[in-house]
Amino acid sequence: MGRIPCCEKENVKRGQWTPEEDNKLSSYIAQHGTRNWRLIPKNAGLQRCGKSCRLRWTNYLRPDLKHGQFTQAEEETIMKLHAVLGNRWSLIAAQLPGRTDNDIKNHWNTKLKKKLTGMGIDPVTHKTFSHLMAEIATTLGPPQVANLTEAALGCFKDEMLHLLTKHRVDSQLQQPSTSSQANVNIANSPYAMINSKPDHQAAKDGTHVDTVEKIKLGLSRAIQEPSIIISNKPCWEAPQPPVNGFQYAGHSSFRSQEEGSPWSQSKCTRTTAGDQMGNLKLEDENGQESDGGKEIRNTSSIFNTDCVLWDLPSDELMNPMI
DNA sequence: AAGTTCCCCAACCGCGTTTCA
DNA sequence: TTGAAACGCGGTTGGGGAACT
CATH class of the missing domain: 1.10.10.60 (Homeodomain-like)
Structure with a gap:
């Protein structure tokens, strides 16, 4: 009962595909299509699992694929x-x-x-970090709020330190804040301080500790003063200039x-x-x-x-x- | 120039659903 | 109807090249 196995696991090659393998797979599919992945490697003379062939085709060999940079x-x-x-x-x-x-x-x-x-935006929720802090703070009782800063710092500090030491933040963020930036609260957020010092210099002269303290302070303010969150919509809801080359539409x-x-x-x-x-x-x-x-x-x-x-x-x- | 660290991305892994003998 | 394999998806890994020290 059931289907026959897709391939004999022992005789299956793994790892990077060679140009010869690519040619075999491409020419076979050009002639016979992609109807049955289990049979394709066998018929094409490839020592590959059908699943591996399917991935290679769909992710790399398909003629309609773009391979360049994302626009x-x-x-x-x-x-x-x-x-x-x-x-x-x-x-x-x-x-x-x-x-x-x-x-x-x-x-x-x-x-x-x-x-x-x-940009100070949580890639999961697409909201500003400070907005998230304020949202969390409103759901917690006072004793829990007191601990939130430390917890939040624990969540974000690795990423922030990484940015501080490795990545130059786009110059658009470094410019003085505009009124529209105030809307998205980037200028007010603790992450605005990313631009306060050249990253490599900060890494070298040991100002990380100071920076972490500033982040703590900023997070505390975001929690204690939710009013500084001007908009409780996600960042792209409010009009704003392009940041780091991006501009969210409404x-x-x-x-x-x-x-x-x-x-x-x-x-x-x-x-x-x-x-x-x-x-x-x-x-x-x-x-x-x-x-x-x-x-x-x-x-x-x-x-x-x-x-x-x-x-x-x-x-x-x-x-x-x- | 050599060694180390970081980053990117192709390929693999595991899981849930669908197919089919 | 059953259950094993195929399929397709999202998450993760590791090799290789680039960047840094």
Whole structure:
């Protein structure tokens, strides 16, 4: 009963693919297509697992793939989609022609997360760190609030020290704060001090300790004085100049606090293999699936609702290729 | 120039769902 | 109907090159 195994594990080659292997796989698929991954390595004369062949094809060999650097427009799209979809890379990739989920995941983990952190924005929630501090503080009783600064510092200090010692923050952040920057609270946030001293100099002269103390102080202020959080919307809700080369567009799915985050009000839940179809389930606050419990069978339907989730033109979000 | 550390990304791993004998 | 394998996804790892000391 059941299927036969996809490959004999002992005779399977692993690791980097050679150009010859790539040629064999590409030419075989060009002739026969990708119908059965279990048979492809055997028929193509490859000592590879079918799964390995599939990954190599989808992530590297497919002729419609882009291999160059991500454009600023692509990065902005990734950030906007990530704010709504989270780490659902296949869904995000479906909106970026020629990019794979692996590509986007790697780019997010190596570049975009750091850029956001450097801007004082939590890459998970896409809100400013100080806003998060204030939100947490409002949910805790006074004794707990007293300990929050230390806890928060523990969470963020590694990342901050990394930025302080390794990365120069973009000069746009270093310029004197403008009124619009005040809206996003970057200038007021403890992370604004990233720019107070050249990173390498700070690392050399041992001012880390002083900097950590300043971060502590800034976090304390954010907690004790939530009023300094001018907007309780995520950073891109308020108008702002480009920061580090990015400019978030308005984002109407994230509304004010009383409306809650998109995850509490309209949660996207994974349907695993259904994801290949771009499926999402929308749930209300009671965990009930909206839309009569029907799955949305295509990502595009998400973007075609009357409720505009973001202000990208809908045609930019459609990728018929994938 | 040599050694060390950091960073990127291709490839692998493990899990949940779907397929099919 | 059953259960093993295929499939597809997100998370993680490690090799190799770049940057730094």
